[in-house]
Amino acid sequence: xxxxxxxxxxxxxxxxxxxxxxxxxxxxxxxxxxxxxxxxxxxxxxxxxxxxxxxxxxxxxxxxxxxxxxxxxxxxxxxxxxxxxxxxxxxxxxxxxxxxxxxxxxxxxxxxxxxxxxxxxxxxxxxxxxxxxxxxxxxxxxxxxxxxxxxxxxxxxxxxxxxxxxxxxxxxxxxxxxxxxxxxxxxxxxxxxxxxxxxxxxxxxxxxxxxxxxxx
Amino acid sequence: xxxxxxxxxxxxxxxxxxxxxxxxxxxxxxxxxxxxxxxxxxxxxxxxxxxxxxxxxxxxxxxxxxxxxxxxxxxxxxxxxxxxxxxxxxxxxxxxxxxxxxxxxxxxxxxxxxxxxxxxxxxxxxxxxxxxxxxxxxxxxxxxxxxxxxxxxxxxxxxxxxxxxxxxxxxxxxxxxxxxxxxxxxxxxxxxxxxxxxxxxxxxxxxxxxxxxxxx
Numbered sequence: 001x002x003x004x005x006x007x008x009x010x011x012x013x014x015x016x017x018x019x020x021x022x023x024x025x026x027x028x029x030x031x032x033x034x035x036x037x038x039x040x041x042x043x044x045x046x047x048x049x050x051x052x053x054x055x056x057x058x059x060x061x062x063x064x065x066x067x068x069x070x071x072x073x074x075x076x077x078x079x080x081x082x083x084x085x086x087x088x089x090x091x092x093x094x095x096x097x098x099x100x101x102x103x104x105x106x107x108x109x110x111x112x113x114x115x116x117x118x119x120x121x122x123x124x125x126x127x128x129x130x131x132x133x134x135x136x137x138x139x140x141x142x143x144x145x146x147x148x149x150x151x152x153x154x155x156x157x158x159x160x161x162x163x164x165x166x167x168x169x170x171x172x173x174x175x176x177x178x179x180x181x182x183x184x185x186x187x188x189x190x191x192x193x194x195x196x197x198x199x200x201x202x203x204x205x206x207x208x209x210x211x212x213x214x215x216x
Numbered sequence: 217x218x219x220x221x222x223x224x225x226x227x228x229x230x231x232x233x234x235x236x237x238x239x240x241x242x243x244x245x246x247x248x249x250x251x252x253x254x255x256x257x258x259x260x261x262x263x264x265x266x267x268x269x270x271x272x273x274x275x276x277x278x279x280x281x282x283x284x285x286x287x288x289x290x291x292x293x294x295x296x297x298x299x300x301x302x303x304x305x306x307x308x309x310x311x312x313x314x315x316x317x318x319x320x321x322x323x324x325x326x327x328x329x330x331x332x333x334x335x336x337x338x339x340x341x342x343x344x345x346x347x348x349x350x351x352x353x354x355x356x357x358x359x360x361x362x363x364x365x366x367x368x369x370x371x372x373x374x375x376x377x378x379x380x381x382x383x384x385x386x387x388x389x390x391x392x393x394x395x396x397x398x399x400x401x402x403x404x405x406x407x408x409x410x411x412x413x414x415x416x417x418x419x420x421x422x423x424x425x426x427x428x429x430x431x432x
Contacts, residue, residue: 107400181414184323188407198397206429213423
């Protein structure tokens with residue numbers, strides 16, 4: 001079975017993806033700068049299904065078949081730079097959003113190349129970058145009984161990698177993959193997370209994107 | 217009753233908003249550079265409810281109580297500049313998205329001030345700008361029997377104007393208002409239209425945003 005590593009996987013966003021990947025049968029390695037913390041974090045997750053969950057240093061997570069970047073935005077590039085060799089010739093999924101708090105809102109930051117996915121692509125020229133998992137509410141992702149029914153908007157310049165990630169997402173409970181297109185849409189997908197989270201703060205809810213009008 | 221003018225109202229997006237405003241009881245004036253075309257366009261719409269629909273030159277639409285900007289993005293600023301006086305001291309709703317076709321996709325353009333709403337606010341310093349109606353599928357808006365059930369994400373730096381627009385949207389059939397926050401979110405809301413339309417082109421659907429997890 002495919003192994004999936006999650007860099008910065010001990011935060012709520014990474015843990016949410018991890019538990020649903022393991023519940024879909026994947027063997028998941030939560031990575032952290034601190035291997036002990038990752039092991040503890042993985043031990044605290046109870047997946048359902050045949051997949052496994054373990055913790056490791058980020059290096060261990062980076063040696064999996066598929067790697068998800070779930071670090072805070074301002075440490076994402078630094079984290080992957082050290083793992084360039086392990087990540088070469090692999091599909092690397094960015095779920096990173098560059099957001100900053102401004103009063104009651106989270107607002108989008110536009111990094112020099114327009115998106116965090118583009119920043120990561122520049123830092124990892126030998127990897128294939130796919131964007132996914134941006135708009136998901138961490139609490140509902142973590143709770144397998146939350147009734148989550150969300151859309152994962154996916155983009156990449158590589159058709160095959162994009163499709164592979166979409167197929168994986170469709171196996172995860174509570175999620176539907178929607179391929180949007182190329183990296184030209186990266187900034188728009190990432191920035192919309194600011195809209196969802198600002199709505200959540202303002203209305204005291206956990207909203208997420210479910211596109212209406214798609215064929216099932 | 218409040219009158220609502222729609223500048224550039226003869227395009228599919230403007231007409232879709234017009235028919236649902238009239239169906240909510242508003243008196244709507246479709247504006248166009250060509251008054252004759254606007255009259256013809258208005259005559260072709262059949263609203264349900266007590267509101268009225270008529271066509272006029274953009275000047276006529278701009279003298280309504282509330283004004284919606286529905287022109288193509290590249291003529292929006294030019295159009296409102298000539299109507300600065302009529303639009304002063306009014307709430308002006310921008311539904312404008314700056315998008316360009318790139319192969320099979322529509323991708324977002326970021327104007328110098330980050331969003332079209334900010335460009336319009338700069339061009340109309342005496343008006344109050346509210347962003348709304350960005351992600352709606354024109355065909356389903358126009359067909360009152362389409363079963364449309366979409367969210368209108370609203371932003372503005374003016375709390376009262378934002379709330380007024382939200383109240384109006386909630387009266388329109390098939391739409392729910394969701395106040396996201398300030399103009400800091402304008403680029404993110406506008407650019408996401410590129411994601412919806414690119415998904416529509418790729419998957420041959422008419423998708424739109426419906427946020428899950430909100431309280432009713």
